[in-house]
Amino acid sequence: MPKRVMNSIEIANPPATLDHGHSTFNRYATKKTLANSSFELALLVTNAVQLKTLLGNKANQDALWFVGLSLVCFSLFIQVINACILVLMGTDDISREQRQRRLISLNNFSLILSVLLAVVNVVLNVIVAVDPQILATTINATKIA
Numbered sequence: 001m002p003k004r005v006m007n008s009i010e011i012a013n014p015p016a017t018l019d020h021g022h023s024t025f026n027r028y029a030t031k032k033t034l035a036n037s038s039f040e041l042a043l044l045v046t047n048a049v050q051l052k053t054l055l056g057n058k059a060n061q062d063a064l065w066f067v068g069l070s071l072v073c074f075s076l077f078i079q080v081i082n083a084c085i086l087v088l089m090g091t092d093d094i095s096r097e098q099r100q101r102r103l104i105s106l107n108n109f110s111l112i113l114s115v116l117l118a119v120v121n122v123v124l125n126v127i128v129a130v131d132p133q134i135l136a137t138t139i140n141a142t143k144i145a
Contacts (some may be wrong), residue, residue, distance in 0.1 A: 067127055
């Protein structure tokens, strides 16, 4: 691909691009937000499976079962909030100066929620270690019903 020659105005005030006019910051931010959203969707599906496993194993309702159930519900709640923030960020324009401060704040808040989600889900996966026998009975009960 041939290199584009910049004129003197562009050298003094370079355009808001990452690769000399082929991709804007806004486009980059939108792609980043979409990638983050796809990870959120994968985590949402994982938590749905964990919730189904916990609810299908009501016979062993001990303290860890209640802790696991509350962590799954908390994780799902935080994911919904984070998804709303990501939608707001993905639909906004970062190239407009008056919107940058808001988008940076939303991005920081989303990062904090993502770290919190990671910690909660690590603890959750330790607590709700899925026993293959429990999963098999849960799947069989679903097929019968």
